[in-house]
Amino acid sequence: MKILHTADIHFSREHQAEALASLTVLAETAEREKPALVVIAGDLFHNGLQNSAASGFPALLAVIQRILDVCPIAAVSGTPTHDLPGCYEVLTNLISKHAFVMLEPALPPLFLFDDGYVTTEGSTEHPFNGKPPILLILGCPEPSREWLLAASEGATAQETGEAMKTALRGILLGMGAIRAQHPDIPAIMLYHGPVEGASMQNGQVIGAGSITIGLEDLALVGADYYALGDIHLAQQISGMPAYYPGSAYPVNWGEMGTSGFNLVEITSEDVA
Secondary structure, three states: OEEEEEOOOOEOOOOHHHHHHHHHHHHHHHHHHOOOEEEEEOOOEOOOOOOOOOOOHHHHHHHHHHHHOOOOEEEEOOOOOOOOOOOOHHHHOOOOOOOEEEOOOOOOOEEEOOOOOEEEOOOOOOOOOOOOOOEEEEEEOOOOHHHHOOOOOOOOHHHHHHHHHHHHHHHHHHHHHHHHOOOOOOEEEEEEOOEOOOEOOOOOEOOOOOOOEOHHHHHOOOOOEEEEEOOOOOEEOOOOOEEEOOOOOOOOOOOOOOOOOEEEEOOHHHOO
């Protein structure tokens, strides 16, 4: 089973040419490689867009539609100042051969079938042919203080940090419990945010933090592939099948690393 993993496209009116060029290569690769799924690990958008020819929005819809003619797309929201609330709704409402679906911890996980049909948990066989799913899809958007600490008003800074770590760990444990219920099929997890041990463009290595996922916590999910986004430098997290593909093009000054997307192949030997 092949999966195409991209993140940090940062589509904007100002950089529509660069973003569309990257998405076009992604669509061409999908048409050639015929993946079972394309995943976008956040920050498809850089800021708000108007639906106008000048903004490039119709061209964005066209290239997304081109990918959906091949296979479904699964995504998580990225940084709230880039992926504004509601920005993906027009994509999830596209009438296409395959679906554009969003993942959140509060929603059921998704199952993918060999014909590209995607459904939620509670229906672990194809409604039309009775076949089992071929992939479990889990996802978490970029964590924020607001939804991690909904009931922690008035806490000290230290208490706030610990509460955020505990809340994030609880989300990962919940995903791990879901994954444990389906050990016979591959599982992928989409996540937008910093992971401990990742390297920044300036060479700085990310350490432990209140909204940083630690390697041991990430491993709790038990995914066969972790599709990451947020860090704009393409890299693998040491010792794990966890990857940042890098940004589609240099978004900020000083970004000199390799950018692109990952073509992943998961075999039965990869499933524990």
